[in-house]
Amino acid sequence: MIKIFQLLRVRVFVLLAFSSLVFINQCGPFSAKSHDQPAPAVIAATSQEISTDARFDSHIAELKKRLPSKEFTVITQPPFVVIGDEPATVVNEHAVTTIKWAVDRLKQDFFTKDPKYILDIWLFKDAVSYQKHTRILFGEEPTTPYGYYSSTLKALIMNIGTGGGTLVHEIVHPFMEANFPACPPWFNEGLGSLYEQCGDVNGHIYGFSNWRLPGLQQAIKQGNTSSFKNLTAMDSNAFYSDGKGINYSESRYLCYYLQEKGLLVKFYQEFQTHQKEDPSGYKSLQKVLGTSNMDVFQKRWAKYVLALKQDFELRPL
Numbered sequence: 396m397i398k399i400f401q402l403l404r405v406r407v408f409v410l411l412a413f414s415s416l417v418f419i420n421q422c423g424p425f426s427a428k429s430h431d432q433p434a435p436a437v438i439a440a441t442s443q444e445i446s447t448d449a450r451f452d453s454h455i456a457e458l459k460k461r462l463p464s465k466e467f468t469v470i471t472q473p474p475f476v477v478i479g480d481e482p483a484t485v486v487n488e489h490a491v492t493t494i495k496w497a498v499d500r501l502k503q504d505f506f507t508k509d510p511k512y513i514l515d516i517w518l519f520k521d522a523v524s525y526q527k528h529t530r531i532l533f534g535e536e537p538t539t540p541y542g543y544y545s546s547t548l549k550a551l552i553m554n555i556g557t558g559g560g561t562l563v564h565e566i567v568h569p570f571m572e573a574n575f576p577a578c579p580p581w582f583n584e585g586l587g588s589l590y591e592q593c594g595d596v597n598g599h600i601y602g603f604s605n606w607r608l609p610g611l612q613q614a615i616k617q618g619n620t621s622s623f624k625n626l627t628a629m630d631s632n633a634f635y636s637d638g639k640g641i642n643y644s645e646s647r648y649l650c651y652y653l654q655e656k657g658l659l660v661k662f663y664q665e666f667q668t669h670q671k672e673d674p675s676g677y678k679s680l681q682k683v684l685g686t687s688n689m690d691v692f693q694k695r696w697a698k699y700v701l702a703l704k705q706d707f708e709l710r711p712l
């Protein structure tokens with residue numbers, strides 16, 4: 396595994412926006428090249444199957460009436476429609492090398508059902524476009540510089556200038572909603588954020604350690620993490636009220652640990668199957684880890700996390 400990480404090491408840059416640090420979250424088949432697997436060809440993403448689908452046709456016809464300017468390109472990439480204001484070839488490349496790439500791999504390992512509705516993925520080229528168009532199209536002010544998923548708007552609204560990784564993070568959410576609607580926030584966000592820095596390892600989606608690591612290591616040292624019993628039991632209010640993002644990081648690196656031990660897919664299946672009697676996933680976690688003593692396990696996990704290094708280096712632009 397160490398060898399793979401060395402092969403896949405790439406640089407990630409930090410840029411300044413929204414008056415605070417914004418990280419580039421990168422995802423996609425870039426790493427496939429290290430494994431001699433062909434990168435997907437950039438092709439017109441509109442498939443024959445969907446262009447004849449009346450549902451998509453009428454959706455796109457309505458969408459075109461709402462486009463804020465002629466700069467926008469619309470591409471069908473089932474189960475999504477992708478709309479972006481970068482050059483058409485670039486929008487098409489995101490549709491194929493990030494969206495299709497991630498959807499294929501997420502469905503291969505986790506999800507059997509597509510989202511119930513056609514969802515729009517808006518890819519705004521930079522922070523200015525993202526803020527302006529989110530206001531014009533949805534009457535909202537973004538609360539994150541990266542992008543977000545709104546089930547109410549049936550849309551993923553992205554600042555694609557911050558990289559494709561956040562897009563993959565957000566793609567996890569509508570799939571989770573369709574396949575595991577009762578999924579608690581820790582696993583929904585843990586899996587989403589695992590893949591905000593991802594690549595292809597042996598044909599599977601794979602999350603790498605990323606910018607969330609140093610903050611988590613500091614929280615572990617200061618004793619500011621939650622017990623896994625408490626983390627997994629958190630409802631949305633408790634989980635999202637953590638302004639420092641420690642709940643996200645802790646969940647991400649619990650998923651990362653499972654991935655590294657080859658247990659992540661097994662855990663997802665176990666948890667989904669037993670969700671009624673184990674709504675937090677805590678018992679499934681114990682079962683898959685083969686331990687009932689979670690205090691001992693958490694100490695082992697903390698030691699493991701403290702020894703991790705970022706696969707993706709960060710430096711200011």
Ligand SMILES: [Zn+2]
Nearest residue numbers: 564568584587
């Ligand atoms: Zn999320």
